Amino acid sequence: MLEDVSRMLDRSSASLLPPLDEAMASGFVVAAEHQLAFRSDFLLRGVMASIPAPVRGALRREAMGHPDGDKPAPGRRFRMVDPPAENNPWTVREAGGAYSNVHGLMMNGRTAAGIGIAERILADPNITAPVRFDAEASLILGHFLLGDEEAEKRSERILGERGVGQGDIAALMALTTLSNARWRVGELADGLSLGNTAVRYCGTVDPVWRLHFQLALAGKLANLREFDKADSLINDAEAGLHGLPTRVWAAAPAAMRARLALQAGRFRDARRQAELVTSAVERDAVPVLRPLAFTVLSTAALYTGDLPTAADYLKRAQSELAGDRAAFHSVQYAWTDVRVTAKGEGPRAAIEVLSDKYSHLPTERSLYIEDPGAAAFLVRLALDVGDISLTRSVLETVDRLARDNPGVPVIALSAVHANALVSGDQAALARIIAQSPDPISVALATGELAKLHSAKTSAKRWQTSPPASSDDVDTRQRDATCWSTLSDMERRIAYLVSVGLTNRQIAKKVYLSAHTVNYHLRKVFRKLGIKTRTELARGAAIYSSGAAVYSMGDQERQEAGTTGDNSP
Structure with a gap:
């Protein structure tokens, strides 16, 4: 103006x-x-x-000062009050224009206070456009973190009134919020399109806002197992933060990298990135993402057979969620609880948790989008305790999700996998091992196929129970770490070998020559430090049992009340 x-x-x-x-x-x-x-x-x-960079920085800092016209004293740097002053209705920016008071409150989990300030700012008719955009975007973010429908309503209203313009962070936040909403209900094409549009138009906005749009899209691409594209977006978001005059919110890219690494089966990387989030302090910290990071640590520990550590991290996540700060909404909180319960207390206890606390989870589409192996896990859980209703509920949800998104292979394979458990379809399970882009689904299918291939006496070697000693934990973690170093193709071949297929049979399933399969197999032996196919089968059993989280023998199934009728 x-x-x-x-x-x-x-x-x-x-x-x-x-x-x-x-x-x-x-x-x-x-x-x-x-x-x-x-x-x-x-x-x-x-x-x-x-404009020379030093002059440009000075002009930007001055432009982002108090809108009441007060001039800063010579040499004074605008600063973010820590903690933010909740009674201050104005947007005070970090030195260099890093982030606003309201935006900082949201990322700190103090959404109610942030919403109140944003509403007071928007009630002032004399605010400048950048201040208004920041307050509107923060308001949408706050309602989104609280899970309020108001986030979508405001987003639709803003886009309907003015569309998307360069530098309009409120409109971009609206696009991202609607993208997240569509994604969660399984409208993947619309969610991806809206997310891509937000990223396409966000090139000129502040990096602290740009990271929201880039990381949201990265999360969707990671769900589709397009890890390279997702990683590129995370790198761009991090580079934008590094370009700021002061370091801020480094934990945000780390949180997304932790989820990506976990989905890719790189447990060591997942732990390292998640620990960066949980240990971050002051400007680096992003409290709204801490619970999500603890679920990554819990799940990684679960996959490597360390149940006590998994349970401890789950408690820390729940403690964060029980506090007075809002957190990033994720289905992973409930899902991690169910899996830790299944491993520690057995399938019936897990079913009780599902019935009492998380009755919505089996029909929550976002679960099967974020974790393609979840449908198979829940179906196996239901079959083991004879819960026909749960089996039917899961299959109906994942089948409908696959039909609604015909161009998404990972979703289609998730439905195939769940149905294969009910029908005992060995060919379908082998297809999951050969084609699924999700390493956990591959491990689950391997364990199931091994049971179908084995006689009762040999099947016992595939059964696992919670580790009895610290030595067992160390061995399992070491084996899991070695298996996580295998490439996707190496892991597939190793699994197919472990269930008794010959090199020629494997070659037909993975579309390679028998000679190339043998080449990959030699590399697998070298990486795992083994010499025989028997040793490979034993290692696959240990690794896949981590993905299964729990297993039951025939006697245990009878005690659990399974009738043997697997039809939904």
């Missing part, structure tokens, strides 16, 4: 009319309602690039 320029230059508005006329006559600047704007983003970037 003209008065903003007048204040910054300490000149009257009238004295600015001649240079303003010149700028408008040349086509650089146009009048947009009550404000002045550059004719195009290209011109804006050109002008910005022509």
